[in-house]
Amino acid sequence: MKQIELDARRLLCPLPVIKTQNKVAELSSGDILTVICTDPGALSDIPAWARIHGHQIVKSVEKDDEIIITVCVGA
């Protein structure tokens, strides 16, 4: 199981979603991707993207103007 971090700071949606989507395409089921964003839109968009593609949001936290979303890659 891989654990990858993705820097999507300063990118406005949908770019954090696109980066997440493209990175997840390189990963396997069960891998963990942590995305760090600054656009508050990511709080709804990345989980929405994950839900429709069958991935799980493990954690979503806001800390020091950053949004950290952890995605577990689905099957």
Add this chain to the structure above:
Amino acid sequence: MSSVHKAVALISGGLDSMLAVRVLQEQGIEVEGINFFTGFCVEGHTHAIRNQHKDKQKRNNALWVAEQLGIKLHIIDVIEEYKDVLLNPKHGYGANMNPCLDCKIFMVKKAVEWVKENHMQGFDFIITGEVIGQRPKSQLKRTMPIVAAESGAEDLLLRPLCAKNLQPTKPEREGWVDRNKLYDFHGRNRKPQIALAKQFGFDDFATPAGGCCFLTDESYSSKLVDLWTARNSREYELDDIMLLKVGRHIRPKADFKMIIARDAGESKFLEGYRKQFTSLYSTSHNGPMAIIDGDIEQQDFPLAASIVARYGQGRHADEVEVEITVPDKPPRHIQARPIKVEQVPQEWYV
């Protein structure tokens, strides 16, 4: 061949594409969505940046629509490829810098390519939410065949909302889709779409189709043309077109422009560009962040400082201290007298 036919739908996040998908889902067609990010999409950006939009829900409408429809959505970054569409539109521009017909052809063409790249998934045809007469340039009866032909989609491009006004496409002729259950919407009247939305139980949807591209906006287009004129080049990068969405743009000299935040949200956004651009803000009074796009000479710093001072709480003060930071250099502070409104020529405003 699988008995279930599959279509890929261009999803804008508006009502029309949402309806087009549901019309086909009702016929048992399996649909996945595709959405293209050109860099000019209105989607979310201004909401994300500006304080005054804090009350609006920050959601990507295309993703939201996909979730309501229960379909996958693939968002494709076409920023680089889109430059040629914007700079060299074969069919010209609309009222502003919007190359709508070329844009539609481009997007359908990209969908055709995507279907080929994903041929293992067995997509049979492409659908859009286009309605004849809905848009003055790209959605006319005479332009619809142009989109189908020049995109390469040919008769595999189906518009479920107005299909009955057009020649039958292959999905209809082959019986993959029942033409009788498609629609004959036309014109700018939105009532049929609203009625169909009600029938499908959609009571929450984004502002009906359009208004989704900054290039249709007169003010944005003016800023884009100003940028090209000032640089004597129509090249642009993503940051350039993002910054056109933010702040007041004031060009006191041909060589440089000031982008001045209009609220705390924009100030915060512009702060992210301080490593790339010369920046200014008042340290003696609350006020906005401003960045300089272009080449500013040392002797123009007082002018720039007086302009940024005018937009802060020190606008009526005799003097305001302004910090100026050139990337990779230590900040310097100067005292500036805020410029008066009447001293700002109208032609400075971009």
